[in-house]
Amino acid sequence: MINTPYLLFLGDAPDQLATKVAQGIYDWRPDYSVGQLRLPGCGADLGVKDMSLAQAKAAGVKTLVIGVANRGGEISPAWRKVLVEALEMGFDIASGLHNLLRNEPELYAASQTHGTTLHDVRVPTAAYPIANGVKRTGKRCLAIGTDCSVGKMYTGLAMDAEMNRRAMKSTFRPTGQTGILITGAGVPLDAVIADFMAGAVEYLTPDNDPDHWDHIEGQGSLYHVSYSGVTMALIHGGQPDALILCHEPTRKHMRGLPGYTQPTLAQLRDTALPIAQVANPDCQVVGISVNTQHMSEAEAIEYLAGVEGEMGLPAVDPYRQGAGRLVDALLAL
């Protein structure tokens, strides 16, 4: 569990795109995000208050979150100086970077000396059990994709936010670095040992109130040969009551796999539903979330109407239209 609130560290990010993680945190948890820290040369701006470490301390910040993708994978000397200073001032630091904070001798030493915590959210922190498949109380929704990176996390966060607006019981359950930084807890599923993947998902989504919904962050795709095993473990460990199909219609091929084409939404439904019903016989496919960012508004509306007609399920782009109809579909179950 990462302590909040956060100071979002943008470092010397060359542009807005490099601060996608910070943007995600600010978009979904503005109440956690009291300020941004930018170094000379930073080309990004979240639109939140610029703060020094001292100002952040005064504002009650507990954790500095590295919200920027670093170039070349290195933690630069310019960053290191600020990060050490933050640890000396009593801040924790959280990071989803490939190179771990704990492997930087200066940062590790400073955290030890000052009793502060380095959260490397790419690294599992718990000894997850082997899945036991026992039916859990409460409801679970899982977003699955025709491909990787089609908007599964966005869809889950949007449905969770909509349920919160309606004062319903709902929790977003992250399974990747960005999601964990946004909510402050979760399981970095792609870094879990194979035998414990499904057990880690059971651990992430324990028994809950009968009217509580977990929105489990999806990973990979049953049709993406590099990561399909992770998706499978999410479906069987998550034992979802509801599946949302996620799609990005303008892809020419599967992400990173030039020889592979995306399945249709109908294929994904027909493959995923029997698999999900192994773990939860009552599971249903309830809606479709389409990432239409590469379409015009008119194209998007037309495309969504076509999908809705063909599949007989609500089809929305939650970024354009909100997730209200997807939440309605859950409640109609």
Place this chain on the structure above:
Amino acid sequence: MINTPYLLFLGDAPDQLATKVAQGIYDWRPDYSVGQLRLPGCGADLGVKDMSLAQAKAAGVKTLVIGVANRGGEISPAWRKVLVEALEMGFDIASGLHNLLRNEPELYAASQTHGTTLHDVRVPTAAYPIANGVKRTGKRCLAIGTDCSVGKMYTGLAMDAEMNRRAMKSTFRPTGQTGILITGAGVPLDAVIADFMAGAVEYLTPDNDPDHWDHIEGQGSLYHVSYSGVTMALIHGGQPDALILCHEPTRKHMRGLPGYTQPTLAQLRDTALPIAQVANPDCQVVGISVNTQHMSEAEAIEYLAGVEGEMGLPAVDPYRQGAGRLVDALLAL
């Protein structure tokens, strides 16, 4: 790669069942297995020559293989004495035990001093890549099961042995501890990090001659919620040309999952084949391997005939009947 030949260490095994690993090595690689080493109180006997360490040295043994499941997970003082002596005499030691040889200070020190190798085959030794899904040359056969522990390893080993008898190009590719100890190399797939599972299977089964067959050891089951992600990675990383369905018809429920019933062979076929065809559009289900150990000979023959009629595929118990018809089915592809 574990150096051969082996001395099979049975320790103080209370009974034959505790030496299943040694039995598997001796059954499938009798040429590797020049002797057994038994301690006082050992209740098992493989039927191979008893040897002291000195005799094994004289016979050219390179590696002492721990072929016994230890009680309580501890390496007992009685074992430790012999193992240290073996390292001092220049033997390597290989083990699939949960507690690692390398974590025993005396063993680690002795191996360092004497320049010998401790092979803990439960631990991955390579940095596996992320799967790229590129089509590889050569042919691959994968055994998949309605459940765990239904005879997938046995089936693959039997098909490989049959192909070797016919002087065909064939390699058994182990993905579990016992298989790795039997052949001396492989990937302990259940211990691989999630993101690299499919890549590890690609690594295990590289490009080969067009008429060469890899027999990939199956793991778990698409229907076993604890391990289905591992099975999925095997199917997509292995990109098999042929699937063999494996089944044990007397199970009351899925292994370790009292609430779950086994799928039928037809369900397994219908679930697995479209998934396999994502990675290899030419994949076919070619035969069925049934573990009939809990049936009489007459029951087994009748059951196999029934399955064969229903599924329209050769159905055999390779333990009773050999794997000849399964190999014929591969060649008919």
